[in-house]
Amino acid sequence: MEPTVPRSVFDSAYETRSAPWIIGEPQPAIVELEHAGWIRGSVLDPGTGLGEHTIYLARRGYDVEGVDFSAPAVAQARANAAAQGVEARFEVADALRLGSEPRYDTVVDSALFHVFGPGDRAAYTRSLHAVCRPGARVFVLALSDAEPGIGPRISDTVIRDAFADGWVLESLKPSRYRVLIGADDAPRLGLPAGEHADMAAWLARVRREP
Numbered sequence: 001m002e003p004t005v006p007r008s009v010f011d012s013a014y015e016t017r018s019a020p021w022i023i024g025e026p027q028p029a030i031v032e033l034e035h036a037g038w039i040r041g042s043v044l045d046p047g048t049g050l051g052e053h054t055i056y057l058a059r060r061g062y063d064v065e066g067v068d069f070s071a072p073a074v075a076q077a078r079a080n081a082a083a084q085g086v087e088a089r090f091e092v093a094d095a096l097r098l099g100s101e102p103r104y105d106t107v108v109d110s111a112l113f114h115v116f117g118p119g120d121r122a123a124y125t126r127s128l129h130a131v132c133r134p135g136a137r138v139f140v141l142a143l144s145d146a147e148p149g150i151g152p153r154i155s156d157t158v159i160r161d162a163f164a165d166g167w168v169l170e171s172l173k174p175s176r177y178r179v180l181i182g183a184d185d186a187p188r189l190g191l192p193a194g195e196h197a198d199m200a201a202w203l204a205r206v207r208r209e210p
Contacts, residue, residue, distance in 0.1 A: 004117045005152070007069055014050065014073040020150050020179040021049065023196060026056040027110050029141050029175045029203055034060065038139065038205070041105025044131065046095040047112030051077025051088060057108075058088040067093040096123040098131045107138040111177060113159070114142035114152045121162040129166045134210040137170075138163075139203065143177055147200040150185050159204050168207045175203035 013019035030053055033039060039062060045054045048066030050073060057064040058081070066088065068074050074090045081088040095112060107128055116124055128138055145153040156172055163169055176198035186193035 004120045005115045010068075010070040011072050014070055014076060018182070020182055020185070021111055023178055023180050024052070026052045027141060027178055028198075029177070029201070030108055030110055030139075031056070033108070033139055038137070039106050039108065041133075041136075042103055043106045043108060044098075044104040045108050045110075046098075046128075047109065047115075048077055048090060049073050051080050051090060053108055053110055054088050054090065055081050055084060055086050059084075059086050065089045065091065067091050067095065067098070069094050096120060096127050098127045100130050102131060102133045102136075104132050105136045107132065107136065109138065109140045109142075111141060111143065111151075113140045113162070114154045121158070125162050125165075125167070129208060132208040134208060136208045138167075138206045138208070140206065141175060141177060142202050142204075144174065144200040144202050146174070148189060149199040150179050150181075150189075153200075154202070156202055159202060163204070163206045166209050168209060169204065170207055171203075171205040173203055175201045177201035 043062050043064040045066040048054050048068045051066050054064050054066030071092050074092050077090045143153045145155050178196055178198050181191045181193050181195055181197050183193045191197050
């Protein structure tokens with residue numbers, strides 16, 4: 001069974017700000033979703049990291065909560081929101097155990113789903129189902145194995161299988177995920193270190209069944 005990335009890896013990445021997903025801005029694919037009117041009602045940003053998407057949505061008036069199991073990430077997300085003068089809610093929480101009260105209408109998952117192994121993917125989709133209201137939509141932006149890239153990359157089948165029970169897959173299409181190229185990855189990818197690049201990704205839209 002493929003392993004899920006341990007918490008210590010994320011804590012270290014946020015403490016050193018060395019991770020390729022720390023780009024200092026929201027993902028363009030998520031911004032496009034908001035511009036298209038897909039973000040509605042009460043919003044959950046699981047795996048919020050440094051809070052870029054929660055801050056972006058809160059600034060635009062959405063009722064949004066960012067959660068992450070990394071305490072250093074949440075501390076920095078709160079500091080980032082304060083520095084930008086944005087009132088945003090962040091909590092330390094395990095995305096596999098979000099509770100049992102249906103309270104969200106939209107979930108924006110930017111690069112969380114693809115870090116889970118098979119068992120945790122099942123737990124994650126059950127956890128989301130429990131806290132999403134009937135008809136709520138989950139958007140999953142995940143790195144794709146269609147091209148060489150950075151980090152854990154998955155096939156579209158992984159997304160389809162994980163959201164098979166209790167969900168309707170409305171859309172699954174190729175997208176891009178912006179990363180910061182590190183010195184270790186630059187030679188392999190033939191890209192300059194320290195610059196942004198857009199990696200192959202999937203963007204899924206899934207609706208919670210009643």
